[in-house]
Amino acid sequence: MAITIKTAEEIEKMRIAGKLAADVLEMIEPYVKQGVSTDELDKICHDFIVDEQNAIPAPLNYRGFPKSICTSVNHQVCHGIPGKKKLKKGDVINIDITVIKDGYHGDTSKMFFVGEPAPHVKRLIEATYESLRRAISIVKPGTRLGDIGSLIQKYVEAKNYSVVREYCGHGIGLNFHEDPQIVHYGKAGTGEELVEGMTFTIEPMVNLGKRHIKLLGDQWTVVTKDHKASAQWEHTILVTANGFEVLTLRSDEDPVLQAS
Ligand code: MF3
Ligand code: CO
Ligand code: CO
Numbered sequence: 001m002a003i004t005i006k007t008a009e010e011i012e013k014m015r016i017a018g019k020l021a022a023d024v025l026e027m028i029e030p031y032v033k034q035g036v037s038t039d040e041l042d043k044i045c046h047d048f049i050v051d052e053q054n055a056i057p058a059p060l061n062y063r064g065f066p067k068s069i070c071t072s073v074n075h076q077v078c079h080g081i082p083g084k085k086k087l088k089k090g091d092v093i094n095i096d097i098t099v100i101k102d103g104y105h106g107d108t109s110k111m112f113f114v115g116e117p118a119p120h121v122k123r124l125i126e127a128t129y130e131s132l133r134r135a136i137s138i139v140k141p142g143t144r145l146g147d148i149g150s151l152i153q154k155y156v157e158a159k160n161y162s163v164v165r166e167y168c169g170h171g172i173g174l175n176f177h178e179d180p181q182i183v184h185y186g187k188a189g190t191g192e193e194l195v196e197g198m199t200f201t202i203e204p205m206v207n208l209g210k211r212h213i214k215l216l217g218d219q220w221t222v223v224t225k226d227h228k229a230s231a232q233w234e235h236t237i238l239v240t241a242n243g244f245e246v247l248t249l250r251s252d253e254d255p256v257l258q259a260s
Contacts, residue, residue: 005197017106018247042082058098070096089115108248128231139244149186162211203234
């Protein structure tokens with residue numbers, strides 16, 4: 001599929017979808033506590049998206065995915081399926097929200113702490129967020145995809161973490177996953193150049209141990225092969241004339257991400 005450049009009207013719809021996805025992450029925060037099951041989080045998000053936002057939870061039935069959100073706990077890398085299991089103290093969880101509003105998608109995820117995580121896991125999560133923040137900061141027309149991948153890879157590998165290769169960011173719009181693929185490793189100065197009006201996600205998955213992953217028997221949940229922790233954060237980004245706009249920005253985030 002070719003890369004789509006969004007028109008002004010489409011960008012306005014992407015802004016709305018992005019804001020709704022970010023709002024779901026803000027809404028769910030107080031519920032992410034010891035003793036809650038990931039199924040309960042799924043139901044709260046589902047009902048909020050459908051009843052309050054009049055939007056559609058994109059994961060539900062996407063390629064057969066059975067729930068409305070993805071919940072990936074501890075050594076789960078991504079695409080965890082909500083279930084009966086309850087969160088316990090010290091767990092960390094990625095909640096990945098994608099909503100469809102007026103045909104357009106907004107896709108974003110963040111890490112939540114249940115109680116206080118182990119310090120080494122907290123550092124992994126903070127470094128993963130910082131790699132995303134830095135990658136966003138170089139987004140502008142003319143930046144190449146390899147510049148983004150290389151920045152993330154260098155930043156996290158310098159801390160002895162590893163980057164998951166099998167899953168990547170993606171163009172987004174009328175479709176959940178559009179071209180181009182935004183990989184989180186690579187070589188600066190290579191790859192496609194960003195163009196004003198592109199919308200895509202950056203969503204690095206960073207492992208505490210080795211980069212290798214495996215797929216569980218449910219055919220969705222991705223886990224680290226060595227069962228060490230993994231972290232992920234995701235934003236949907238618009239390339240503007242001089243830089244970027246984070247379409248899924250939350251109110252708790254760094255003002256550096258607010259504009260460029
Ligand atoms: N939200 C994920 C992404 O960032 C995709 C989830 S696909 C699903 O691209 F089917 F698991 F929901
Ligand atoms: Co995504
Ligand atoms: Co996502």
